Amino acid sequence: MNSSEKPTQWQRPHLISLADFSAAEYNMILQTAASFRERLASSTNKVKKFPVLQGQVVANMFFEPSTRTRSSFELAAKRLSADILNFSPGTSSLTKGETILDTAKTYVAMGANLMIIRHQQAGVPQTIAAAFDHLGVNVRVLNAGDGQHAHPSQALLDLFTLCLLLDPQEPRLELLRGKKIAIVGDILHSRVARSNIWSLTRAGAEVHLAGPPTLVPRSFAQIAPVQVHWALEPALVNADFVMTLRLQKERMRQQLLPSSREYHQRYGITHERLTHCRPGVKVLHPGPTNRGVELSSEVMDDPNLSLIPEQVTNGVAIRMALLYFLGTQGR
Ligand code: CP
Numbered sequence: 001m002n003s004s005e006k007p008t009q010w011q012r013p014h015l016i017s018l019a020d021f022s023a024a025e026y027n028m029i030l031q032t033a034a035s036f037r038e039r040l041a042s043s044t045n046k047v048k049k050f051p052v053l054q055g056q057v058v059a060n061m062f063f064e065p066s067t068r069t070r071s072s073f074e075l076a077a078k079r080l081s082a083d084i085l086n087f088s089p090g091t092s093s094l095t096k097g098e099t100i101l102d103t104a105k106t107y108v109a110m111g112a113n114l115m116i117i118r119h120q121q122a123g124v125p126q127t128i129a130a131a132f133d134h135l136g137v138n139v140r141v142l143n144a145g146d147g148q149h150a151h152p153s154q155a156l157l158d159l160f161t162l163c164l165l166l167d168p169q170e171p172r173l174e175l176l177r178g179k180k181i182a183i184v185g186d187i188l189h190s191r192v193a194r195s196n197i198w199s200l201t202r203a204g205a206e207v208h209l210a211g212p213p214t215l216v217p218r219s220f221a222q223i224a225p226v227q228v229h230w231a232l233e234p235a236l237v238n239a240d241f242v243m244t245l246r247l248q249k250e251r252m253r254q255q256l257l258p259s260s261r262e263y264h265q266r267y268g269i270t271h272e273r274l275t276h277c278r279p280g281v282k283v284l285h286p287g288p289t290n291r292g293v294e295l296s297s298e299v300m301d302d303p304n305l306s307l308i309p310e311q312v313t314n315g316v317a318i319r320m321a322l323l324y325f326l327g328t329q330g331r
Helices: 023-041 068-079 100-109 124-135 152-166 191-202 260-267 308-328
Strands: 057-062 083-087 112-119 140-146 180-184 206-210 226-229 241-244 282-284
Touching: 023 152, 023 191, 023 308, 057 068, 057 100, 068 083, 068 112, 068 140, 068 152, 068 308, 083 100, 100 112, 100 124, 112 124, 112 308, 124 140, 140 152, 140 308, 152 191, 152 282, 152 308, 180 191, 191 206, 282 308
Parallel strands: 057 083, 057 112, 112 140, 180 206, 180 241, 206 226, 241 282
Antiparallel strands: none
């Protein structure tokens, strides 16, 4: 890390996107997450709690389904000794016509300091954050995935997983410089792909996108220095890492694919296809997976190839780091 990239103080009031993140910010998060991860894994540390957010209230506001993100933010908040409020849209007063902003204000009135928001519409976390800023309400908003826009904590945990593999002692952004990373699948609908493109290109990785033309628009090459392929093999040749993405059928308004079976035949990641990659290649998937579609069951369950369980584990430490920074700094 050069001196201009040395971590300083956390400045952001909210975490909405990684589009303008600096190397110093990435490294602050990676180092802090590594410290939390080590302390959680320590056999001498039996009490997995840190009194960092004692007295603070975290509202987990998921307007769209989630397993990993919701549970790991909840666990992260509990590990940091915060009180947590969970919200389920189907059993909330949204069903009686209350607006999203009024729902958010209700949680603030109960003392929420940090608000983790997932919504199927892009822009909802940003809109709520802006509304609170306008009202002078001191609440921090973390985007847990908004439509096709961004999923910053997922990209950060992916980054952390890759950097930890390359240097378990000192995970840092520059370890990925020059690494070839293939992102394969439904790029068009993927907030995970967008957020990973920001972080990986910032790291200086060589990012290749691959998938069917209907799901991998050439226009992505205009927003970031990535290479776009409609055939799989050029993306896989000599790749160090392969990130697979879920086919997001719930976001496809028209028939963009012939069938899941045909997708797997043309773009599914199998042991045979991974022979094009560098020896030691690793495979990631943010989850949830369509088993046997984006990647074969055999690859998914191969501990020598799959980083999927590591991604989930690392999600807790990354989210602890994010809650720590937003809950204690940048005010
Ligand atoms: N990767 C991810 O966001 O998973 P969930 O939808 O289960 O949170």
